[in-house]
Amino acid sequence: MRDSTTTAPGGATASGTADTSSKPPGADSAPAVRTGWLLGIVLAGQFMALLDVFIVNVAAPTMRRELGTSGAELQLIIAGYTLSYAVLLITGARLGGLLGHRRVYLGGLALFTAASLACGLAATSGQLIAFRLVQGVGAAAMIPQVLSLIQRHFTGTGRVRALGVYAAVLATGAAAGQIVGGLLVSADIFGWTWRPVFLVNVVVGIPLLALGARLLPRDEPHPAAAGGPPGGAIDRGGLVLLAAAVTLFTVPLVLGQELDWPAWGWAMLGGSAVAAAAFAAYEPRLARRGGVPLFPPRVVRAPGMPVAVVRSLLAMVLNGAFMFVMALHLQAGLGFGALRAGLTFVPTAVAFGVAGLTWQRLPERLRPLLVPAGFLTTTVSFLAVGLAMRDGGEGGPGFYAGLTGVGAGLALAFSPNLTGALALVRPEDAPHASGLMTTTAQLGGLVGVATIGTLYLERAGALTLRASADAVWDASLALAATGVLGLLAGVRYRYRR
Template sequence: MTAISTRAPALRTRWLLTVVLTGQFMAILDVSIVNVASPVIRSDLGASGSGLQMVISGYTIAYAMLLITGARLGGRYGGRRLFLYGLAGFTAASLACGLAVSTGQLVAFRLLQGAGAALMVPQVLSMIQMNFEGAARARALSLYATVISGAAVVGQVLGGVLVSADLYGTAWRPVFLVNVPIGIGLLAVGARLLPADGPLRHRALDLPGLVTLSLAVSLLVVPLVLGHEQDWPLWGWAAMAASVAAAGLFVLVERGAPAPLVPARVLRAPGVAVSALAVFGAMATYGGFLFTLALHLQGALGDSPLRAGLTFVPGAAAFAVVSLNWRRVPERLHRRMIIVSFGVAALGYLGLSLALGGGGHGEPLLWVALAVVGAGLGGAFSPVLALALTHVAPGDAPDASGLFVMMTQLGQVVGVATFGTLYLSLGSAPGTGVALAVTALVTGVCALPLLRR
């Protein structure tokens, strides 16, 4: 397929990125923005502890479970069509969440919101892969990485602002309703300016693969999301053990499938398997870092949600700056830069341990450490994604998109559960920082095969 840079005006190119990345931003924002509003939701709706946990986690569960399905549907019916359908569902569900009058309603609408995001988000990476090439693709992927980093931080800050403002007595409802005008605007612009889908690959949906993979992901994600709040019950451990068996069943099913969800040729493409592992490790440390530091700031240090959110700004800014400028490094050094960047992130995590070891905020060392973490992760995530997708054929873009988006989301879920549990068990931010540093270093070591061209 001819790249959009050679067949469409530059203005249309910019609109493509603006629409799809704003949709991506909304989907990621909705993970963190609700956390800030949870105490108000509980008091207003009289939600039980488990009900509130499902309000927060239901979105993530549906989102993670259906990502690979959304990617395959995009390959079958068209990324543009599925993006707009997913965006419409996400927007409608956001409106319903904002108008909910009971905990049960809010949980149900959050699940629908996650399903809409799962249809929409995989198409973003797929459309970038299919419509850009060369330097234009690298720039687009840098913006994609910046959105992932920035949305999580903006969600915490914006959530604090909206809840504190209590607009017209609406309390928590604006954290959902803010999506509605943005979503309607994106639908209007996207329907007019997003490029038409190219030739579609009418392959079978591989229902056995979809069912077994969804089962494996669900059995892993649900206990990880709900486990700590329920004091790690026996059913959670049983479900995680069963997820291993379900994953094995998925592998067996895929071996004989005529149209597997992730074709072997995608995994065999140079650097794809190692890059997927690196993406998982990077996002696991990032998700764990955001969650545990937010807990520490608002719990042990007594910060308000707004101040806690603003604390993350240096890290998000550094992530953005590096993500947008890593291409200035000579191309021959890009592979080495990935490995070095994981080491830089590890140093940043150790800096966090030192800054917080005295029992206070540890400023300005805290700000410096946050910036180092952001720079390290930015220098690893964007290049590794660009390197992997360089060797994926445009026709395989939906499958590669589903793989990397799923690894990104699962990495964050596993990171939040693992490092969150470690922090709550140790009661020590410095100890958790050391664990994050070790994980970043191990991920860098696992990425060493990328040095082989």
């Protein structure tokens, strides 16, 4: 990786000269930041944490067989990580602003690596669920610092390119997780079957900690940069309301199918709506009183941000649900081995990577059309995949064309949307914006597994080939309908530059 250098955050103007009036204390003596290494280290952590959202999908049938997990426990193993991750991302973003992005990134990476070791050694489903929740806490501390460090240490076209690579890494992790998971489970290293899908994080995480401790730019807490008063503050009221809304929404969706939709589940869904409404009302009031909300109004109302949030949510609903459903159908329905199931997603990963890294080469006038075009492509592709799988066969050319279209469509729906929105956010708002966008993305994946994933499990029943194929078609229709919502969301919108 080629290194480049830049000045400390807050010290560069549009022309690239230092603006001494905006430098934090001590910036004059701060060493130059090796941005090539910085980007590589933080995106490696980003990729590892996101890989762990999806790598478990391929290992799920093996875990279900060896640990005797129920359908609900399996969903909690997969979604529990994302649950704690999504709920605490905003707090992680705030802690980075208060305590220093480097410090919180490395602390989160250390916790994530330790929890991964515990997951790999878990003896029961209950232990694995608990350690997955801890993994999510570590990821929630680590991941918001990635965007914050990019926003603070890259400027101009360098920042746009870095955000483009970030977006590509963010969603490529889904397909890559399936592939790596298939390779690790099939290799059956030391006879450990599914356990290496977690232990690989230890192998990667320890060297990454050593590199990060040496090469990431040192920073000290700057409460003012985090938007808070001296000494900083965590919006405990907002955090409680947000956690309540997410938990009350997710738990009944994950457990409802297994428990035949009990009355308490419907009560929790109603409570989730109440908690969400209370959160939406509480945050602006806190800002008006001079407090520091989880989502400052200036970030939520930034140009492009409301539409970007909706689009990001829907894109990740599609991403999370599709990977969950297809991983189960390929292995439990069609009887593919873990390696074959993982390699099936190669067209999706390649198409996403190519589209995600090349869309910026298109003429400027075409860029506002990319996100709607991405959702349209995914809608058609989901229908193609569903039709190819509907008869219980292995799909053929139409199936692989659909997988390719899903990858390209998701890249166009997600990457230009994220890059266009975050490029307009001020560097000092980076912690808030990164928390907002990453929370939205992870909630989207969680909602996708909990809704369309539950629909699939409900229709598939005992996961026979015929039942699973029918369930895939039903899930494909739901995915296509969600894609249409994404197509309609902000279809007339243009980023103001």
